[in-house]
Amino acid sequence: TNAIRPLIAGNWKMNGLKASLAELDAMLAGASAVTAKADLLVCPPATLIMAFAERTRGARTLAIGAQDCHPKASGAHTGDLSAEMLADAGATAVIVGHSERRADHGETDALVRQKAEAAWRASLTAIVCIGETQQQRDQGKALEICGGQLAGSLPGRATAANLVVAYEPVWAIGTGLTPTVKDVEQVHRFIRDSLESRFNGEGGKIRILYGGSVKPSNAAELMAVPNVNGALVGGASLKAVDFLAIAAGC
């Protein structure tokens, strides 16, 4: 399944101002050199989606995504953004169920599933994040936790076009720590088996990203692991030189 075309997705989190258009321009300038190896997606804060999408329109080498969406299409939900609004702004994908949203906003698997369904309603690809905490790993529960999150967070009717799964061990996010290659291989194999048993042949084609302290120096090793079909990159996606170097490692 390493024949699946990799996706390198950048999650800018709550970082980026209009001045960051210069960094996007640097990514665009270098994107064609790496698109033979991987698809590129940048998920800036929502305030920059429209400007980024307008800047990349026609480039086709770099897509723009969002970091969250509300389950509903519109209505009385102050401060929230619908998948339809994100699509209208030029996003083609949306991250749902990131561990920071699960932790900071109490998002449950059931809510994440509704958000993924909302993404599909708006023709966006849903990037559904799962992953265990350090305590859960120490208790030997990593697979059990990931299995439960997959079962609860993924809607039916998933396809390789509308779903990307991101395995992000919570303890590896922003810490500089990464699981061993063996541990990554084990969890990704488990996710692949789960996708195949639920979605049959299609489950063999859905991209499974690794996320958590991916940087240029460890990307090639992680991207070579069986069933790792790209990366979800936080901190290292803010700089074009790092983001492009990670993609070059595919």
Ligand code: PEP
């Ligand atoms: C993330 O939050 O999706 C992430 C992977 O962050 P970092 O790369 O900074 O660990």
